[in-house]
Amino acid sequence: MKIILKNLTKRFPNRNKKAGTDVIAVNNLDFDIPDGKLVGLLGPSGCGKSTTLNLISGLEKPTEGRIFFGDDDVTELPAMNRGVGLVFQSYALYPHLTVFKNIRFPLENLKGDAKLSKEEMAERVSKAAAMVQIGDLMDRHPSELSGGQQQRVAIARALVKMPRVLLLDEPLSNLDARLRLQTREEIRRIQKETGITTIFVTHDQDEAMSICDLILLMKDGILMQSGSPQDVYDDPENLFVARFLGTPPINVFEGSISDGGLFIGKDRVMELKSCQAEGPVVVAVRPEGFIPDENGPLKCIDARTEVMGRDVSIVSKHDSLFDDCPVMRSIVSADAVKNFDTTRTAFFLKPGKVFVFDSKTGARIRFEV
Amino acid sequence: MKRMEKYKGWLYLLPAILFLGAFMIYPLFDVFVYSFEEGYNFASGTYFGTGTYNYSYVLRDPYFISALKNTFLIVMITVPLSTGIALVISLCLSSIEKLRDLFQTFFFLPYVTNTLAVGLIFMILFKKTPYSDGLVNNLIHLFGGSTIDFIEGPYSAKLFVMCFYTIWVVLPFKILILTSALASVPRVYYNAAMVDGTPSYRIFFRITLPMISPMIFYLVITGFIGAFKAYSDEVAIFGTDLNSAGMNTIVGYIYDMLYGNSGGYPSFASATAIILFVIILTITVINLGVKDRSSINKGR
Secondary structure (H helix, E strand, O other), rough: EEEEEEEEEEEEOOOOOOOOOOOOEEEEEEEEOOOOOEEEEEEOOOOHHHEEEEHHHHOOOOEEEEEEEEOOEEOOOOOHOOOOOEEOOOOOOOOOHHHHHHHHHHOOOHHHOOOOOOOHHHHHHHHHHHHHHOHHOOOOOOOHHHHHHHHHHHHHHOOOOOOEEEEEOOOOOOOOOOHHHHHHHHHHHHHHOOOEEEEEEEEEEHHHHHOOHHHHHHEEOOEEEOOOOHHHHHHEEHHHHHOOOOOOOOOEEEEEEEOOOEEEOOOOEEOOOOOOOOEEEEEEHHHHHHHOOOOOEOOOEEEEEEOOEEEEEEEEEOEOOOOOOOEEEEEHHHHHOOOOOOOOEEEEEEEEEEEEEEEOOEEEEEOEE | OOHHHHHHHHHHHHHHHHHHHHHHHHHHHHHHHHHEEEEEOOOOOOOOOOOOOOHHHHOOHHHHHHHHHHHHHHHHHHHHHHHHHHHHHHHHHHOOOHHHHHHHHHHHHHHOHHHHHHHHHHHHHHHHOOOOOHHHHHHHHHHHOOOOOOOOOOOHHHHHHHHHHHHHHHHHHHHHHHHHHHHHHOOHHHHHHHHOOOHHHHHHHHHHHEEEHHHHHHHHHHHHHHHHOOHEEEEEEEOOOOHHHOOOOOHHHHHHHHHHOOOOOOHHHHHHHHHHHHHHHHHHHHHHHHHHHHHHHHHH
């Protein structure tokens, strides 16, 4: 099921009545979610991603704009009739019902032609339970399950009615680190098996990058950029996107462009063939964009190395680094630092890993080398 | 050292043990003893003999039988009705947004109102005087009915006023408990049910009711106990001579046996108190049994 969001806006009245202005949680969101994909709604807390999910599920009504499931306009349709499966952050399993009854709950609501007999329900429930591998927990109560198991029950409950759309609200945030890795693969597998269009809200870019076909990056209710995780990573449209994606985070410098050269501080790090801009800019370099070389143009101080097995990261400092970016971190292969001299640290930069942004607006400034 | 620790604990408990012992345990025990002593006299401290005569007298006393019947009727009518009405009102209260606080205050007012003031209002509503038939009778007249004497008239009318009064008096507390119980059900369960297409009556019976059932059980159990101990409400409406009004309750009967016009029979009063104790204990045990059985399905 394709989902179309058309100029979607959600305003909440301000709690502080004196302020008078509404809080805009989602601002003019315009996006098509293709059928059968796993889509990650990504952004820092308070960016409107959960509100967007609630708008799609029907728990919230948009102030403006429309939502389509395929060709159907569902904007006015209450949550009850939208046929979406929703997995809540807290799982929202009914504590007084067993796992079996929890999963069966949505099926008992079916009416008319869709109504199922007890046997059919039991079969659907056991199918959904098998999908998430909890077949042996059916008689337990939610309080007797671990976080990971509760999560699976919640997914099974959302899947059992064969929803047109599956929505997951921060599904991994209540799990420990190891379980998180395992569960995200699980979500990926279940999504591929069922082919249900799935939207997945998270603030963790790692999660979104690793399993999503498509990510939507939001900030302050505005869609910043969308695309496949790799595309967005390789080609950020603004400084926020560049800084939000990637671990370790991108290194940000104050720089400038003048007479055909890109400067970081006083270091002329790159020759630019064609560039519109002149004057101060923000230069961002991915950790993998450095080539250590004594003769390189970017001169750094206070270098030390951190060995992480296959790779080595060189941690150093530069005068022009942003205040909130205390050290410069580059990741290079272990071979490249065999004869590395930490007293004379310098780098060449890989042009594809260097992004230049307007120092005021943060918009990307493109250049050719 | 370890021994010291052990005694220290008892030392801390001593005030409570002394207090409870003197004012709870000893009287309970004493009442039990009195109830088997025939014709005990407070003043002289003497009695004729021991045996079960007190019990057989009380159980054959028509005043006791009528008090027992009244008490049971009040319990059976007011406890389910008041709990049900409180639940409906709480549900309505929690489903409105505007003026909720105002209505909550209205419904809570009887709880903080003086019993005498409440009694006065019921007089105005129901009592026949040389000047007026009472507000309710005036209403009945308006719709073409004939006057009923609610205070000194037929038994069913008196019972109606009694139950009406009792329900009205216990409602505020129940509403208070139930509205906070309803508010404590996490919103997310309702959202989950809504997304799963659950009709509202099913949300109520499958989610809301099970979630607030501990509070409902609490109200039913305390309601039973409170209604079995009813007395002051009856006095407020029918005056102190409850036997002649035919509206006596078990506690009223006990009081009469001790201090009333026919008073001075502590042995009969004690036997009655023990009978009441056994009744309340039985009902409470049954209630708790029902509660346990219904919470087996909750895994708690």
